[in-house]
Amino acid sequence: DTPQVSFNRVMLKISGEALMGDLGYGLHPPTVERIAREVQSVHSLGVEICMVIGGGNIFRGLQGSAQGMERTTADYMGMLATVMNALAMQSALEGLGIHTRVISAITMNEVAEPYIRRRAVRHLEKKRVCIFAAGTGNPYFTTDTAATLRANEMSCEAIFKGTKVDGVYDKDPAKFDDAKRYDLVSYDDVLQKRLGVMDASAIALARDNNLPIIVFSLDEPGGFQGILAGQGTYTRVG
Numbered sequence: 001d002t003p004q005v006s007f008n009r010v011m012l013k014i015s016g017e018a019l020m021g022d023l024g025y026g027l028h029p030p031t032v033e034r035i036a037r038e039v040q041s042v043h044s045l046g047v048e049i050c051m052v053i054g055g056g057n058i059f060r061g062l063q064g065s066a067q068g069m070e071r072t073t074a075d076y077m078g079m080l081a082t083v084m085n086a087l088a089m090q091s092a093l094e095g096l097g098i099h100t101r102v103i104s105a106i107t108m109n110e111v112a113e114p115y116i117r118r119r120a121v122r123h124l125e126k127k128r129v130c131i132f133a134a135g136t137g138n139p140y141f142t143t144d145t146a147a148t149l150r151a152n153e154m155s156c157e158a159i160f161k162g163t164k165v166d167g168v169y170d171k172d173p174a175k176f177d178d179a180k181r182y183d184l185v186s187y188d189d190v191l192q193k194r195l196g197v198m199d200a201s202a203i204a205l206a207r208d209n210n211l212p213i214i215v216f217s218l219d220e221p222g223g224f225q226g227i228l229a230g231q232g233t234y235t236r237v238g
């Protein structure tokens, strides 16, 4: 039974840490492959897929600057970390027979395509998974903002933010038994209550363009496909 999915083009945002499995650092290949299979199950329904992967499993700009490194330099290192993650995901997806392009916001022609909007759209039309790497290409931003920016540019219908929990809670569900999950929450509530879905610039950019953010758990097998078919639990920010 193929589930009915009403989305044509989506953005999947995952953190770098989602790729590290139980390791404290870096990449855990079986975890990368598991997530690639989640992408495959949605790709097989004909959905056009954009991806942004963070870099926090390797390097975060704020960490570097806390250790005395210049912030912008540290941020560039963070952006380079996202390129490594994107290449790992590309390799896993291509191992499953899915054509993929890594598109980098920082030019490095030997490794990834430069970002050219029309070209990226063409890839999507040809059902190639586009992994947008190197964030926005600018320091002081995050990959959440990059995901929101590219989702707008690519006319994605929604951003799917895969996390460890099945949505947005009023307090940390790992710490509080009485934490309540929102089914629907407004952008302004996310900002005012500091619900920690994404950073404020990403939320504002989504709000100003009416781009829904769907927060779901990537730990459930088949989760991504299920969520696209409207099954399972999730929070919709919109």
Ligand code: UDP
Residues within 6 Å of the ligand: 014, 015, 016, 017, 053, 054, 055, 056, 057, 059, 060, 061, 062, 074, 075, 076, 077, 078, 079, 081, 082, 134, 135, 136, 137, 138, 139, 140, 141, 142, 143, 144, 145, 146
């Ligand atoms: N980064 C940046 N500009 C961007 C995106 C990312 O400078 O547009 C840097 C920033 O230093 C950040 C790091 O890349 O800490 C890794 O990205 P992020 O923290 O968003 O990764 P995640 O938390 O999703 O793994």
